[in-house]
Amino acid sequence: MDDNQEASSTKRLWGARFKSEPSAALKALSRSEPSFFRLAPYDLAGSRAHARELQRAGVLDANELAQLLACVDEVEHAFVAGDLHPIEADEDVHTFLERVLTQRLGPIGGKLRAGRSRNDQAANDLKLYLRDKARTLATAIGDVQAALVAQAEQHIDTLSTGFTHLQPAQPIVFAHHLMAHAQAIGRNVDRLIDWDRRSARSPLGAAALAGSAICRSPELSAAELGYDASCENSIDAVAARDHVCEFLFITSMLAVELSRLSEEVVLWSSRQFQWVVLDDGYCTGSSIMPQKKNPDIAELSRGKAGRLIGNLVSMLSALKSLPLAYNRDLAEDKSAAFDSIDTLSLVLPAMAGMIRTMRVDVDQLRRHAPLGFTLATEVADWLALSGVPFSEAHEITGALVKFCEAQDIELGALTPAMLAEVDARLTPEVLKHLTLEAAIGARTGQGGTAPARVAEQIARLKAVLDKQAAWAADYRGPRC
Structure with a gap:
């Protein structure tokens, strides 16, 4: 009989007790x-x-x-x-x-x-799908991280501005900033690995809700499908979708991190910043303004974050009042999961390509690095190390910044006479600390912006990327 015969030949799985057609x-x-x-x-x-x-x-x-x-x-x-x-x-x-x-x-x-039901089948199908796609996502996330790492390796000594409140705060090396994004994005792979450990239990054998009177060795089916074990409770096996919600949280958190990176790329590539130049292959133009070069990948990725957050909220809302065990409301799990995965399958490669091909203007970053009195903390730290209580050091440094503003100069232009005019405790010794290199070189603690520490951070993350790739490749379940 032909597989694509007329609809009248299809038999419903549930209609035996009904007198009329749906x-x-x-x-x-x-x-x-x-x-x-x-x-x-x-x-x-x-x-x-x-x-x-x-x-x-x-x-x-x-x-x-x-x-x-x-x-x-x-x-x-x-x-x-x-x-x-x-x-x-x-x-x-x-x-x-x-x-x-x-x-x-x-x-x-x-x-x-x-011996089975659509209830345990549906739960099993989506769980197998998500465990498979978790590996695909981890690989794609790793590509974005690798692009950030490759850029960071080129800019370990590139001086830049660090911001808080989007205001110039302290000098950093640009690699340190890039690696901050790589670290945050990569934690979502950690979340996927942790999620997978909790999700590696098979619902097969739960049947409708009470377990099967025919299939009594669900642990064997679980092992065949790459699970660690079968579910402990047959009702929970068919009714639970917390693993879907957790997966959707990870995808939405990832989208938020990508959105934050995208926002910075939009700023960095703007005429006002001119920190980076995006490759033409990852930009678009304007239909009316011929001069425009728009960072569309960053903007589209930023916009998708709201969509993925919405998928999480949608699934949580579907679950919140459901009695045990199975209810058809749970079919919403697939719409939310598929949309989030499909969206990220477009966003992640585009983001990786955009980051990998962007060109950083090293000279522009250095010109901006001392602007906005980013070296002020060096003065306060020097005073504190000289024995001045930090509360007083803070006041003295604030007065020094106010003096510079009145003179329309940056801290690096101060003279010994100017320092003495503000406070006698500001001796000429402080001037050797008012350079970008000195400020950055002083941050030698774990996680600091000193180039040597950043280089070590990059090396550690590259090792983590290898472990992530190994996890994604080492999967015993079905891959489709």
Whole structure:
């Protein structure tokens, strides 16, 4: 029988006790969104494990198992190749695949439904998908980090302005600033690894909610699918979606970190800053103003953050009042997860390319570094180290800045006579501390901006990137 026969040949998985056909409105609302059918390879992976469990239970004999597994492989190959598609009457991925397997195998295909429910199937399909895509995301995040690291390695000695409140604060090396973004973005890989540890429990065997009277070795199916174990509680197995919410938090947090980096790229590439020049391949122009070169990747990425935050809020809202166990509200998990993953699959490569190809204007950064009295803290620190209480040192330094403002000079232009005019404790000795190199070189503590410390930070992060890549590659579950 042809796989794409008319809708009338499709049998619902749930309609036996109903006297009439579902309304057109119900069918329209109940049918899965087209994007949900991407779960087919994961559903088939679960079917392989379930089929072996059915043989252990005596529902399938060895010959039937072999036929079923061979057919599952054929169906997966056809689906991935684009030769097999759901039809209008396929309510969801489970209906679609059961229809195809039954058409090809007859009664053997129908046996596969024994001992399981769409409830544990749905939970398993999405969990397998998310565990797989967590590795894909980790790899793409690593590419953004690697781009930041590559830029940072070129600018360990590039002097720059550090900001608080978007006001010039203290001098730093530009590599230190870039690495701050790399560290923050990379923590989301740590979160994915930690999330995966909590999520590595299989829902298969929970059936509708009470567990299966047929499939009684869920731990074996769990091992086959790359899980660490099966779920402890069958009700929790089908009703829980905290792992989806946690995944969505990670994607939204990542989007927020990328948005913060994007905002700075927008500033750095502006005419007012002129710190970086973005590659033409990662910018667009204006339809009316020929001179424009717009940082669209940064702006689009910044805008996507709100969308991913919305996906998290949407899923939390869907969960907040649900009684145990399964409710159809939980189908919202796929819409939110798929959209967040699809969005990041576009944003991450674009961000990595933009950062990797941008050119930094070293001279412009150095010109800006001392402006706005960024060396003022050096004066206060020097006074404190000389025995002046910091509260007094702060007042003296403030008076010195006020003096410079009145003279329209920066701190580096002060003379011994000017220092003495402000306060007798400001001896000429302080002048040797009022250079960018001295200020940066003094920050030698762990995590500081001294070039030697930044170089060590870069080396450590490169080792972390190797570990992240190894985690992403070392996955025992299905990858589709």
